[in-house]
Amino acid sequence: MSIPPPPGPHQPAPAQGPSPAPDPYAPPPQGQSPYGPPALGPQPYGQPQGPQPYGQPQGPQSYGQPYGQPYGPPYQTWGQGYSPYARPSSVNGLAIASLVLGVLCCFPGVGLLLGVIALVQIRKKGQSGKALAITGSILSSLGLALWVLVLATGGLSDAWEGFKKGATEGTAFSVVKGQCFVAPGESLEGLTYDVKEVPCAGEHEGEVFGAFRMTGSTFPGDSAVSDAADAKCYPLRDAYVMDTWALPEDVDVYYFGPTRQSWRLGDREVTCIFGNTDEKATLTGSLRADESTLDADQVALLKSLNAMDTVLWEEPEEYPEDDLPGYQDWSRDVHGTLDRQIGALRAHSWPAKADKPVAALVKDLEKARAEWAKAVTAAENDDIDTFYTHYDKGYAYVDGSSTVTARKALGLATKRPTYDEDYGDGGGDSTGGELDV
Structure with missing residues (x-):
C-alpha cells in the first residue's frame, strides 16, 4: 500500500473560521472510508487498519486521562412500556x-x-x-x-329452636327468682335491654320474686301483658313474702314482659320484681320471707292469716246495694275460709311463748266467723241494713290486737300495713318495664 505524500505548499490553505463538528452518524463522503484516513505506516498483524472507531484516541494516553472523543451509544436502549423481564401470571x-x-x-x-x-x-x-x-x-x-x-x-330445626331459646332466655331476663339486680338506666320504667345481677345485701334496683309464661301465637298487646302481670304477680308476691307486713311502704310490684319484637322469637315470660317507688332510690337487703327463711311455726300462722286476707280482697267491686247477691256469695266464702283456718290453727302444736297469743287469736276469728254467717243470712233476706251491721263487725276482727300479739310472739312484723284500695284489682301503682330483644 502506498502512502500519500504530505501536503505541500502548493496545496490550498484551509478555510478560515471554525469548522462545523462532523456528524458522527452521518454517512461518510463519497470515496472516503468510514474510519477516516488510513494510518501512516504499516500496522502490526492483527491490528485494524487506520484510526480506531468511536473516537479512539490517537497515540498513547496517560493513566487517568480521558480518551479523546466520548463514546457514542453502541446499543439500542429499551423502549418505553417494555420490560426486559418476564411478568408473573395473575392469580385467578x-x-x-x-x-x-x-x-x-x-x-x-x-x-x-x-x-x-x-x-x-x-x-x-x-x-x-x-x-x-x-x-x-x-x-x-x-x-x-x-x-x-x-x-x-333435623339438626337445623333443633339449632334454630336452641337459638330462639337462648335469645329469649338470655335476653328476656338474666336473673331468676331470689336474685337482685341493677338496671342500666337505674330505673324500672320503660324499656330494659339487660340487667346485671348483684348481691341482695347491697344496693340494687330490683329483686325478682317470681315469673310466669304467657301463651298464644300472636302478640296480645302491651295492655294484655300488663293485665296478666297484675293478675299473677301479686299472688306470687304473697308466696315470696309470706309476711306481707314486713314489706316497706316504699316498695311496689313491677314487671318485665315481652314486646312485640321479642314475642316473635318465642319470648313469653313475664318477670315479677320488687322495686322502689322512688326512681332515684334503691333497695338494700333481700325482701324474701317464705318457707326457705321462716321457721315452721311462723309459716303455719302466716298461711292462715294470708288465706283470710286473700278471700277478703275478693270483695265485689260494686256496693252491696248494687250487687247484694254477689256479696252474699262472697260472705259465704269468707265464712268458709275462716272455718278452715280456725281448724288449722287449733291443730298446730305451738311453742309455749306463742300458745296463749294464738289461742286468743282463734277466739277472735270464731267471733268473726259468726258475724259473717249472719251477714249471709241478711243478704238472703235482702236486708241491706242488717248486712252492713254484720259486715262491719266481721271486719273488726281482721288484723286486730290479737293478730299483732300472735305475730309478736313468733317474731314476725307487727306494724300494720296501709292497704291500697286497688289491691283487689291487682293493686299498687305497678309499672310495667318491657324488655326489648
Whole structure:
C-alpha cells in the first residue's frame, strides 16, 4: 500500500473560521472510508487498519486521562412500556373466592361451583391459583356434605329452636327468682335491654320474686301483658313474702314482659320484681320471707292469716246495694275460709311463748266467723241494713290486737300495713318495664 505524500505548499490553505463538528452518524463522503484516513505506516498483524472507531484516541494516553472523543451509544436502549423481564401470571379471582367460601362454610354449593370454574379458567388462561381452587373445592364439598347431614337429621330445626331459646332466655331476663339486680338506666320504667345481677345485701334496683309464661301465637298487646302481670304477680308476691307486713311502704310490684319484637322469637315470660317507688332510690337487703327463711311455726300462722286476707280482697267491686247477691256469695266464702283456718290453727302444736297469743287469736276469728254467717243470712233476706251491721263487725276482727300479739310472739312484723284500695284489682301503682330483644 502506498502512502500519500504530505501536503505541500502548493496545496490550498484551509478555510478560515471554525469548522462545523462532523456528524458522527452521518454517512461518510463519497470515496472516503468510514474510519477516516488510513494510518501512516504499516500496522502490526492483527491490528485494524487506520484510526480506531468511536473516537479512539490517537497515540498513547496517560493513566487517568480521558480518551479523546466520548463514546457514542453502541446499543439500542429499551423502549418505553417494555420490560426486559418476564411478568408473573395473575392469580385467578374465582379460586380465591372458592377458598374463602370453603373456609367460611356459609355457601358450600357456591364455593364448590366457583372452584370448578376456576380450574377450567386456570388451564385455559395459564393463570396461577390452582392450589387455592382445589382447596376451596374440597372445603366446600365437606361443608355441603355437612349441610345435607344436618337437614336429613333435623339438626337445623333443633339449632334454630336452641337459638330462639337462648335469645329469649338470655335476653328476656338474666336473673331468676331470689336474685337482685341493677338496671342500666337505674330505673324500672320503660324499656330494659339487660340487667346485671348483684348481691341482695347491697344496693340494687330490683329483686325478682317470681315469673310466669304467657301463651298464644300472636302478640296480645302491651295492655294484655300488663293485665296478666297484675293478675299473677301479686299472688306470687304473697308466696315470696309470706309476711306481707314486713314489706316497706316504699316498695311496689313491677314487671318485665315481652314486646312485640321479642314475642316473635318465642319470648313469653313475664318477670315479677320488687322495686322502689322512688326512681332515684334503691333497695338494700333481700325482701324474701317464705318457707326457705321462716321457721315452721311462723309459716303455719302466716298461711292462715294470708288465706283470710286473700278471700277478703275478693270483695265485689260494686256496693252491696248494687250487687247484694254477689256479696252474699262472697260472705259465704269468707265464712268458709275462716272455718278452715280456725281448724288449722287449733291443730298446730305451738311453742309455749306463742300458745296463749294464738289461742286468743282463734277466739277472735270464731267471733268473726259468726258475724259473717249472719251477714249471709241478711243478704238472703235482702236486708241491706242488717248486712252492713254484720259486715262491719266481721271486719273488726281482721288484723286486730290479737293478730299483732300472735305475730309478736313468733317474731314476725307487727306494724300494720296501709292497704291500697286497688289491691283487689291487682293493686299498687305497678309499672310495667318491657324488655326489648
